[in-house]
Amino acid sequence: MSTTVDPTPSRPPVTGPAGPPKRRIPGWARGALWAVGAIAVLSTTSYLTGMNTLTSSSTAQTALRLALPILLAALGGLWAERSGVINIGLEGMMILGTWGAAWGAFYGGVWAGLLAAILFGGLGGLLHALATVTFNVNHIVSGVAINLLGLGVTKYLANLVFEPLSGNPRQSPPVPKFDTYSATVLSDWLGELEDAQRVGISDAAGLLRGLITQVSPLAMIALLLVPLSYLVLWRTRFGLRLRSCGENPVAAESLGVNVYLHKYVALAVSGGLAGMGGASLVLLPGGADYLENQTNGRGFIGLAAMIFGNWRPGGLLGGAALFGYSDGLQLAGGGEAVLALCYGAVLLLGVIVVVQLVRRRWLAAALALVGAGVLYYIYWANEELPDDLIPYTPHFVTIIVLAVAAQRLRPPRAIGARYRRGEGD
Amino acid sequence: MRSWRTAVLPPLLAIAFAAVLSSVALLISGADPLEAFGTMGAQLFKGTTAVDTVNLATVYYLAGLAVAIGFQMNLFNIGVEGQYRFAAVVAAIVGGALALPPVLHTLAILVVAVFSGAFYALLPAILKVTRGVSEVITTIMLNSIVFGIVAFLINPDQFGVLQGNNVSTKEIEPSGWIPGIPLGDAGTLFGAVLLAAAVGAAYWFMLNRTRFGFELRASGESPTAAAAGGVSAKKMTMTAMLLSGAVAGLIAMPELLGRDHVYAMTATQGYGFTGIAVALLGRNHPAGIALGALLWAFLDKSAVSLEQIQVPREIATIIQGTIVLSVVVAYEIVKRADLAAEQRRVGRASRNGRPATVAEGGAV
Numbered sequence: 001m002s003t004t005v006d007p008t009p010s011r012p013p014v015t016g017p018a019g020p021p022k023r024r025i026p027g028w029a030r031g032a033l034w035a036v037g038a039i040a041v042l043s044t045t046s047y048l049t050g051m052n053t054l055t056s057s058s059t060a061q062t063a064l065r066l067a068l069p070i071l072l073a074a075l076g077g078l079w080a081e082r083s084g085v086i087n088i089g090l091e092g093m094m095i096l097g098t099w100g101a102a103w104g105a106f107y108g109g110v111w112a113g114l115l116a117a118i119l120f121g122g123l124g125g126l127l128h129a130l131a132t133v134t135f136n137v138n139h140i141v142s143g144v145a146i147n148l149l150g151l152g153v154t155k156y157l158a159n160l161v162f163e164p165l166s167g168n169p170r171q172s173p174p175v176p177k178f179d180t181y182s183a184t185v186l187s188d189w190l191g192e193l194e195d196a197q198r199v200g201i202s203d204a205a206g207l208l209r210g211l212i213t214q215v216s217p218l219a220m221i222a223l224l225l226v227p228l229s230y231l232v233l234w235r236t237r238f239g240l241r242l243r244s245c246g247e248n249p250v251a252a253e254s255l256g257v258n259v260y261l262h263k264y265v266a267l268a269v270s271g272g273l274a275g276m277g278g279a280s281l282v283l284l285p286g287g288a289d290y291l292e293n294q295t296n297g298r299g300f301i302g303l304a305a306m307i308f309g310n311w312r313p314g315g316l317l318g319g320a321a322l323f324g325y326s327d328g329l330q331l332a333g334g335g336e337a338v339l340a341l342c343y344g345a346v347l348l349l350g351v352i353v354v355v356q357l358v359r360r361r362w363l364a365a366a367l368a369l370v371g372a373g374v375l376y377y378i379y380w381a382n383e384e385l386p387d388d389l390i391p392y393t394p395h396f397v398t399i400i401v402l403a404v405a406a407q408r409l410r411p412p413r414a415i416g417a418r419y420r421r422g423e424g425d
Numbered sequence: 426m427r428s429w430r431t432a433v434l435p436p437l438l439a440i441a442f443a444a445v446l447s448s449v450a451l452l453i454s455g456a457d458p459l460e461a462f463g464t465m466g467a468q469l470f471k472g473t474t475a476v477d478t479v480n481l482a483t484v485y486y487l488a489g490l491a492v493a494i495g496f497q498m499n500l501f502n503i504g505v506e507g508q509y510r511f512a513a514v515v516a517a518i519v520g521g522a523l524a525l526p527p528v529l530h531t532l533a534i535l536v537v538a539v540f541s542g543a544f545y546a547l548l549p550a551i552l553k554v555t556r557g558v559s560e561v562i563t564t565i566m567l568n569s570i571v572f573g574i575v576a577f578l579i580n581p582d583q584f585g586v587l588q589g590n591n592v593s594t595k596e597i598e599p600s601g602w603i604p605g606i607p608l609g610d611a612g613t614l615f616g617a618v619l620l621a622a623a624v625g626a627a628y629w630f631m632l633n634r635t636r637f638g639f640e641l642r643a644s645g646e647s648p649t650a651a652a653a654g655g656v657s658a659k660k661m662t663m664t665a666m667l668l669s670g671a672v673a674g675l676i677a678m679p680e681l682l683g684r685d686h687v688y689a690m691t692a693t694q695g696y697g698f699t700g701i702a703v704a705l706l707g708r709n710h711p712a713g714i715a716l717g718a719l720l721w722a723f724l725d726k727s728a729v730s731l732e733q734i735q736v737p738r739e740i741a742t743i744i745q746g747t748i749v750l751s752v753v754v755a756y757e758i759v760k761r762a763d764l765a766a767e768q769r770r771v772g773r774a775s776r777n778g779r780p781a782t783v784a785e786g787g788a789v
Contacts, residue, residue: 088561127750137753140501140561144701145750152742159737160454169737300565307562388576395566399548402558 031314041351043203045344053333054340055203057194059325060210062332065284067324068222069094069295072277073302074309074316075229076270080125081311082233083266084246085132086416088143091299092150093124093271097278099154102172102290103161105283110178114218114279121275122268124150129267133260139416147299155292162290172290178283180214187213218280225273230313242266246412249419259419274299304398310409322401323394330393335385338393342379346372435759436706436713439752440720446751447744456736468730469723473612478722480614483621483679485718488700490628491673493709497632498645498665504549504564505673506697507571512542513677514575514594517688518584520681521595530601535620535678542674543667545571550666554659560666568697579690586687593689603682617679624672625711641665673697702749708756721745 025033039055046054053059073090080087100120105113124146131142159169166173190212193205233239242262244252249259281287281294288294301323308322309315329337349372356365448458468474488505495502502508516538525533545567552558578594579585585592603620605613632638644651644661652658676696681688703721707713728741 131750131754135754135757137750137757141705141753142750144503144698144705145746145753148698148702148749149743149746152739152746155739156450156454156737156743159739297565297569300562304562304566307559386577386580388580389570389573392570392573395569398566399552399563402562403552403556 027312027314031318034318039204039207040200041344041348042207043200044347045340046203047199049340049343051333051337051340052197052206053337054329054344055206056332057191057206057210057213059328059332059337060207061213061328062210063321063325063328064211064215064219065286065324066327066331067320068219068280068284069277069298070302070305070323071226071317071320072222072273072280073299074306074320075225075313076121076125076273076277077303077306078229078270078311078313078316079233079266079273080128080270081306081415082243082246082412083263084249084412084414084417084419085128085263085267085270086139086143087125087128087267087270088140088300088303089124089128089146089150090143090270090274090277090302091295091297092143092147093121093128093274094278094281094295094299095147095150095154096120096124097275098282098290098294099157099278100275101279101282102175103157105175106165106173110176110283113175113283114276117275117279117282118272119275121278122272125267125269125271125274126264128271129264133263133267133419136418136420158290158292170292172282175282175289177285177287178216178218180216180285182213182215214285216284218276218283222276222280226313226317233313238262243412246414249414249417253421260421274302277302301394301398304402307409307411308398308401311411319401322397326397327394330390335387335390338385338390339379339382341393342375346376346379349375431756431759431763432708435755436716436752438755438759439748442751442755443744443747446747447740450740450743451736454737456734460734461731461736461740464730464734465724465727468727471730473610474726476608476612476614478719478726479618480612480679480683480722481725482715482718482722483615483618484676484696485699485703485721486621486715487624487672487676487679488696489703489707489714489718490624490700490711491669491676492697492700492704493707493714494628494641494669494672495665496645496704496709497641498661499648500645500662500665500669501561502546502564502666502669502673503561503701504546504567504697505669505676505700506695507564507568508542508545508670508673509676509697510571510575510692510694511545512538512674513681513692514578514688515541516674516678517594517597517681518578520597520601521584521687523601524598525600527600530598531603531682534597534601534682535675538674538678539671540674543671546666546670546673550663553666554663575688576690579688591689591691593687595687597682597686601682602686603679605683615679615683617683620675621679624675625715628672629711637664673700676700702745705749706752720748 042055046052073094076090076093077087080090097117097120101113101117103113104116108116127149128142128146131137131145132139155169158172162172163169187209190205190209194202194209196202231239233243241252241257242265244255244257245259245262245266252262253259277298278295281298282290302320305319305323306316308319309317326338326341329341333340349368352368353365353372356362356368444462451458451461469478488509491505491509492502516534519537520530520534523530523533546564549558549560549563549567552563553560577583579592581587581592584594586595603616605616606618607613630638632642640651640656641661641664643654644656644658648658651661677688677692680692685692699721703714703717706717706720707715724741724745728738731738731740
């Protein structure tokens with residue numbers, strides 16, 4: 001895969017002894033700031049355009065459901081790529097997970113389904129490890145092969161196992177789903193706030209309420225896995241070693257780290273997470289049972305979310321939220337809501353223009369201004385967008401966001417590189 | 426220096442390994458592997474299967490070439506899928522609207538297809554060159570978006586025509602068709618087979634006999650060396666991506682101009698992904714890609730016969746996936762074995778067969 005490193009790092013040249021280190025805002029605070037900013041833009045937009053769907057609790061609820069597979073796939077990508085292995089086979093591992101989830105859940109209940117999904121995805125991850133780590137196969141090639149194999153194996157297994165049960169080789173029989181839990185008291189109170197239709201407060205209440213009503217245990221586990229991944233990868237000895245395999249495997253080797261083993265573990269975890277992502281398509285209420293082609297490229301979107309998040313857990317959470325939200329919005333509100341989102345983007349670009357002007361970056365400001373103009377024209381000239389294109393809102397958002405965000409990213413240094421023990425120089 | 430071993434052995438090993446693995450899968454499901462493979466082989470001589478295989482291989486060959494151009498400079502154009510579908514629908518619409526004399530009409534459609542394929546590759550290329558956005562992600566997104574674009578353009582509100590229950594583009598006049606080569610009972614071979622062969626020859630010529638091809642391969646094998654030699658990496662990325670997209674634009678043409686004459690929502694998809702596998706199988710060599718395309722097409726076409734003996738036809742997909750993975754693994758193994766053999770040979774030659782001393786790096 002290509003590297004997305006900025007060719008000219010915009011770090012100021014260091015002259016003389018450096019002053020006191022600049023206090024940076026900690027990651028969690030920056031995340032909170034982003035969240036507040038996003039809610040502010042959304043509530044302003046919903047106030048100005050009169051589209052309540054933008055911040056309704058049903059949108060937030062759908063968004064959470066749709067963001068889960070993407071979040072889990074992105075976490076899987078994080079584990080793999082931090083250890084230096086590009087994992088474009090996430091899609092195939094997710095597909096394996098969907099089958100495993102349906103099979104396990106049909107015979108042993110939801111938790112067995114989840115376990116089977118993790119196992120199946122993990123097997124895919126181990127296969128990827130065998131090819132890329134042991135045999136030094138090009139990572140993307142192996143990933144593509146795993147996507148092919150995942151599809152082929154699940155189709156074959158579905159034919160073998162599900163067809164006698166459901167009479168349809170493309171579909172599993174109905175499987176049990178996770179129960180959902182709501183924080184009832186809080187949810188009712190937020191519901192009252194949402195109905196009050198006050199600018200700002202009602203919007204925040206609506207979004208929050210969607211996130212705390214009818215939440216499945218799987219969603220809670222998935223959300224907990226984000227801080228857990230951070231703790232393991234950034235706060236333990238094992239995590240440091242794993243990341244050093246992705247930054248400079250030869251140096252890690254010289255310190256006695258077993259690079260092969262760490263990469264194998266990372267890929268097994270990666271596959272397991274992707275398999276869980278597949279399970280979240282099958283085992284959540286409102287989701288379909290196993291269906292052929294139901295992942296529909298979510299593994300790839302997860303990878304994009306991880307790149308958008310700069311190979312960091314907090315960032316990929318933001319990426320998954322963005323894609324989940326735009327997907328949920330187009331499902332809940334259709335073309336009009338997406339148009340309103342365009343309007344929101346115009347507002348956001350307006351802010352960017354001002355910021356760039358203050359920073360005296362004239363070109364960036366001019367480009368943002370042009371973008372805002374185009375988007376506003378689209379909003380102003382159309383009553384609604386063509387129906388055929390609406391379902392692809394998350395994909396458009398991905399491309400636009402990557403185009404705007406890509407230059408400040410730093411992937412792990414040795415990503416995709418060949419490594420064989422004892423052959424470093 | 427490439428010995429015949431490094432060139433021929435790995436694909437054969439891979440196919441053998443895939444056969445073993447799928448035999449295991451077949452045995453698990455309670456079928457006789459020999460019977461299954463025998464049925465698949467016999468199918469080749471039944472009805473029009475042989476010609477159908479070659480026809481499908483024509484499509485796969487073009488797809489493989491499109492991907493291979495990107496591979497030559499380590500550019501992973503996974504977006505061939507989107508590029509060919511976009512080109513197909515645009516070419517079908519333009520071809521249906523045009524009224525030109527026979528040869529000109531066909532040429533015009535082909536030109537439109539080439540340019541629309543390149544156009545759909547333009548955005549990833551620009552983003553890659555100016556913003557450093559991974560072409561893998563952008564092209565994957567564009568692959569999904571193309572579904573929407575095709576649906577939008579084929580919609581009767583825009584350019585589509587409703588025929589029965591099927592929505593498709595307007596039919597292209599016979600003047601735009603590429604005539605087939607009739608082979609009696611065996612079926613009709615696509616005339617575009619010749620087109621694919623020509624593109625393959627052009628690909629070979631470009632890579633091995635032109636300065637551009639040299640620069641392309643150089644920047645693929647060693648970006649730093651190429652940059653030192655005055656090759657602009659950005660320019661090469663841009664050109665390789667656009668060329669890849671242009672060839673991708675031709676993928677749907679054999680079927681569009683040789684059989685269907687309309688592009689419908691139900692048109693077959695996935696040729697772009699097959700192209701990746703075929704290019705890998707053929708090691709980016711024009712002749713290798715042709716063999717890979719034929720093998721792939723054969724597996725696809727003869728898998729139908731498996732249902733007569735109650736074997737799920739998905740076994741063909743498993744064979745295909747295994748072949749891709751094992752072919753790259755096999756190349757690596759053979760390469761390592763060759764390297765080790767080479768080292769032993771050099772070592773023996775330079776010391777007249779004596780074992781190396783410790784000072785020379787030998788064992789203590």
